[in-house]
Amino acid sequence: MMDNKQGPAEMVKITYKTGDYVGETIDRDERRVLVKVLAVLQHPTQGDLHSSYDPEPPIFHERRALAYTEKVWVPVQTAQPYAGAIPSYTDSLKTALGIEMERIDRMKRWAERCLENLHGLQKDYGV
Structure with a gap:
């Protein structure tokens, strides 16, 4: 726990x-x-961060969100003051997970459209 010379607890974004x-x-x-x-503001990214968008890297990481009241040490410069409303952990996790799933689904649909266009161009090019 923090002692008195370190001041009161504060809300931070990390x-x-x-x-x-x-x-x-x-x-x-x-x-x-x-x-x-x-609370969770953004769900962790899945997969290999060194091989972005590669569906078959040597190790495809599953990253779980930190749990409610889980304690974690972070570098002092990465803890930014937070003054906004703090949603319930469950609601924030559900929202962050939904946003991440929608982002991935949107990328999937974009990739599918790109492949459709490329197949059409392949025919046009005669290759």
């Missing part, structure tokens, strides 16, 4: 392993801040 969260600071030192997760 990014941790491609996910964005809102949480409460509960401890800190000169390099890092310990944050208790209260």
Whole structure:
């Protein structure tokens, strides 16, 4: 827990392993801040971050969102003050997951349209 010389807890926005969260600071030192997760703003990205959009990398990572009240250390410079409303964890997780699923579905539909166009061009080119 934070002692009195470190000040009261504050609400912060953090990014941790491609996910964005809102949480409460509960401890800190000169390099890092310990944050208790209260809400999910952006769900972590799936797959291999070094091989973006590759569906068959050597390891396709499944990244789970941090759990409600899970505590995580982050570099002090990555904890930004947060003054907005904090939704319930469950509602925020549901929203963030839905947004990420829609983003992926939109990319899938875009890729399918690209393939349709390319097949048409392939015929036009006679190759």
